[in-house]
Amino acid sequence: MKVVLIDYGAGNIRSVANALNALGIEPEVVADPARLDGTTHLVLPGVGSFGDCMSRLNERGLVEPLRERIAAGTPYLGICLGYQILFETSEETSEGVAGLGIFKGRVKRFEDQPGLKVPHMGWNSVVPRKPDSGFWGGLGREPYFYYVHSYFPAPEDDSIIAAETTYGADTFAAAIQTDTILAAQFHPEKSQEAGQQLLKNFFALTA
Amino acid sequence: MLAKRIIPCLDVTDGRVVKGVNFVDLIDAGDPVEAAMAYNAQQADELVFLDITASSDNRGTMVDVVRRTAAHCFIPLTVGGGIRSVENMHEMLMAGADKVGVNTSAVKNPDLVDAGAKAFGSQCIVVAIDAKREGPGKWGVYTHGGRTPVGLDAVEWAKEVWRRGAGEILLTSMDADGTQAGYDLGLTAAVSEAVGIPVIASGGAGNLDHMVEVLEQGKADAVLAASIFHFGKHTVGEAKRHFAKHGIPVRPPFGAASA
Numbered sequence: 001m002k003v004v005l006i007d008y009g010a011g012n013i014r015s016v017a018n019a020l021n022a023l024g025i026e027p028e029v030v031a032d033p034a035r036l037d038g039t040t041h042l043v044l045p046g047v048g049s050f051g052d053c054m055s056r057l058n059e060r061g062l063v064e065p066l067r068e069r070i071a072a073g074t075p076y077l078g079i080c081l082g083y084q085i086l087f088e089t090s091e092e093t094s095e096g097v098a099g100l101g102i103f104k105g106r107v108k109r110f111e112d113q114p115g116l117k118v119p120h121m122g123w124n125s126v127v128p129r130k131p132d133s134g135f136w137g138g139l140g141r142e143p144y145f146y147y148v149h150s151y152f153p154a155p156e157d158d159s160i161i162a163a164e165t166t167y168g169a170d171t172f173a174a175a176i177q178t179d180t181i182l183a184a185q186f187h188p189e190k191s192q193e194a195g196q197q198l199l200k201n202f203f204a205l206t207a
Numbered sequence: 208m209l210a211k212r213i214i215p216c217l218d219v220t221d222g223r224v225v226k227g228v229n230f231v232d233l234i235d236a237g238d239p240v241e242a243a244m245a246y247n248a249q250q251a252d253e254l255v256f257l258d259i260t261a262s263s264d265n266r267g268t269m270v271d272v273v274r275r276t277a278a279h280c281f282i283p284l285t286v287g288g289g290i291r292s293v294e295n296m297h298e299m300l301m302a303g304a305d306k307v308g309v310n311t312s313a314v315k316n317p318d319l320v321d322a323g324a325k326a327f328g329s330q331c332i333v334v335a336i337d338a339k340r341e342g343p344g345k346w347g348v349y350t351h352g353g354r355t356p357v358g359l360d361a362v363e364w365a366k367e368v369w370r371r372g373a374g375e376i377l378l379t380s381m382d383a384d385g386t387q388a389g390y391d392l393g394l395t396a397a398v399s400e401a402v403g404i405p406v407i408a409s410g411g412a413g414n415l416d417h418m419v420e421v422l423e424q425g426k427a428d429a430v431l432a433a434s435i436f437h438f439g440k441h442t443v444g445e446a447k448r449h450f451a452k453h454g455i456p457v458r459p460p461f462g463a464a465s466a
Contacts, residue, residue: 010327012300012303012305014277014301014302014303015277015281015303015305018277018278018281018303019281021278022279022281047327047328047330047331048327048328049328116403117403117404117405117428118403118404119329119330119374119404119405120209121330121374121375121405121428122209122210122211122212122252122405122428122429123209123210123212123252123458124208124209124210125208140462143461144210144458144459146282146283148283148330148374149330150329166208167209189281190281190282190283190305191281191282192247192250192281192282192461193461193462194461195281196281
């Protein structure tokens with residue numbers, strides 16, 4: 001197993017590495033596409049902005065290699081921005097910066113509502129749409145995960161939505177899943193037992 | 208539903224918890240990593256380390272504390288005290304902190320808030336505001352433990368740091384701090400209603416009802432507390448059960464949601 005943690009120079013790599021270490025997984029931190037050979041799992045964490053993330057991936061020549069490997073079925077775990085960049089574009093960038101475009105849809109901002117604090121910050125309940133898929137095993141009906149974000153993806157294809165969370169007037173796709181992809185807006189690496197269980201499930205199902 | 212957060216705060220100097228933490232299960236109550244792990248086990252929602260000496264000599268010690276804590280506690284960790292530059296922020300974030308707190312350094316150099324938010328994202332930047340009542344409905348910003356007025360209105364300053372890119376405000380009432388007589392509800396509500404980012408209420412928690420009051424009447428998004436938890440008066444779990452009784456959304460213990 002070669003778990004690659006993509007380092008694009010902004011994400012909080014160490015938190016994710018720590019959470020994986022606790023599961024007995026030693027990820028390789030990779031910023032250079034030449035070091036992707038033999039990758040069995042890709043993990044892309046991330047905080048910051050959509051445009052910044054894409055331009056840093058571009059600078060490092062990582063965009064095409066990532067797109068190819070994800071499309072070819074290399075298991076991919078995306079966290080926060082690592083989830084958002086799977087889509088076509090984001091309202092966060094005025095210039096319409098393109099994401100990886102693995103899925104159709106765009107990344108939207110929370111609607112302005114009186115009294116609603118943005119970023120959406122803290123622990124919120126996550127309702128799995130596919131509770132029997134295996135990814136959500138051992139997590140109960142409505143596990144709590146830690147969020148910190150102002151934007152969320154709106155997938156065009158409803159069938160990829162794995163779980164939903166409600167904040168203010170928005171009920172958004174908290175996570176998506178396919179056979180090889182699990183990507184979430186929340187931070188499993190900061191979500192204590194629930195997060196560790198989800199990470200464990202992902203690696204068990206994509207082993 | 209988004210839960211209200213309970214955030215224990217550990218004051219640290221020279222790598223030791225100040226005044227100690229009085230849990231029965233701790234071998235070394237002065238070790239911040241051990242105290243952090245005890246709060247992690249109690250299902251605290253986040254943790255704050257405040258380096259109260261905040262000298263540059265001390266920073267290396269704090270980095271080590273953060274690194275060791277982040278390896279074991281998978282909840283968000285904020286580090287404040289002595290963060291004076293984007294480089295200082297970077298150092299703490301690389302050690303495993305999720306957010307950094309700035310207070311005096313932001314008052315002296317407000318551009319630090321913009322620079323930090325630009326470099327690491329707003330979610331990383333917590334601006335701590337120490338406020339003291341100066342008249343009816345009016346609070347001033349103070350530094351140096353409430354001794355030095357800086358000539359800023361607390362509500363206006365909160366709005367300014369929000370505009371500059373702060374992701375959260377940690378608001379301490381200098382009048383209430385240490386009294387255990389309750390949070391300053393007026394101050395907290397005034398700031399929380401003036402900004403569009405979460406506000407953590409701090410200073411004055413003497414019992415669990417005080418926390419309920421500041422979450423309800425004070426419109427706080429989270430409560431920070433030290434002594435009420437440190438000396439075993441209450442656990443985080445007791446606080447959550449108390450909140451739930453009052454209809455305040457909390458994160459239940461892992462596994463309980465499925466019951």
